[in-house]
Amino acid sequence: MGPKERLEEMIEFVEEDLKSKSFSFASTSDKNRFQFVKYNKPRGLILVNKQIPLDELIALNSRNKMDFGFSLVIFYKDGETFFKRMVDSSSWRNDKSLKLYTPNEINRIISLTVQERYALMGFSKGMVDNFCERDLQGRVIHYYQPKTERLVQAVRKFEPQMVNFDYSHIKRGEPGYNFANNTHSKTYFFLNEKKARE
Numbered sequence: 001m002g003p004k005e006r007l008e009e010m011i012e013f014v015e016e017d018l019k020s021k022s023f024s025f026a027s028t029s030d031k032n033r034f035q036f037v038k039y040n041k042p043r044g045l046i047l048v049n050k051q052i053p054l055d056e057l058i059a060l061n062s063r064n065k066m067d068f069g070f071s072l073v074i075f076y077k078d079g080e081t082f083f084k085r086m087v088d089s090s091s092w093r094n095d096k097s098l099k100l101y102t103p104n105e106i107n108r109i110i111s112l113t114v115q116e117r118y119a120l121m122g123f124s125k126g127m128v129d130n131f132c133e134r135d136l137q138g139r140v141i142h143y144y145q146p147k148t149e150r151l152v153q154a155v156r157k158f159e160p161q162m163v164n165f166d167y168s169h170i171k172r173g174e175p176g177y178n179f180a181n182n183t184h185s186k187t188y189f190f191l192n193e194k195k196a197r198e
Contacts, residue, residue: 077143158191
């Protein structure tokens with residue numbers, strides 16, 4: 001399925017989902033930007049069906065904030081462009097800094113693109129580059145889940161959890177010792193699904 005078809009699929013599902021909850025839905029002059037009305041207030045929505053330049057996403061978000069005072073971003077969850085599992089990249093295999101985690105936990109780590117990180121951190125560059133665990137509290141990231149053999153079509157919401165590094169394997173005098181810092185990743189996260197209230 002190409003990007004155009006992906007966007008059409010997202011639009012169709014999100015529109016029907018919002019209308020089923022008595023929200024209205026309308027397009028704007030930007031192909032990825034929409035509005036919906038919640039509690040008589042128009043809200044901005046961005047549907048991201050493919051990798052787009054960060055400055056374009058920031059501009060869409062700014063226009064939503066200017067036009068509607070609110071902006072929500074939903075990414076297409078394909079596991080290749082967005083919601084990529086870290087283990088699908090071969091570069092992590094020699095990384096001993098993940099020793100705090102079991103193989104099962106490592107399998108759950110998601111590598112977020114810069115676009116996903118900006119949306120997660122409310123488009124604050126300072127937060128993307130410098131955050132702590134407290135800064136993640138209450139934050140969520142939204143994905144459109146296409147129908148698969150195992151999963152139903154849905155908009156899913158995830159809460160982030162930090163991935164911490166442990167560099168205790170680097171001993172004094174070894175290369176990198178002076179730079180090794182037991183800190184957290186800026187790109188790897190555990191994403192825990194936040195279930196809708198019953």
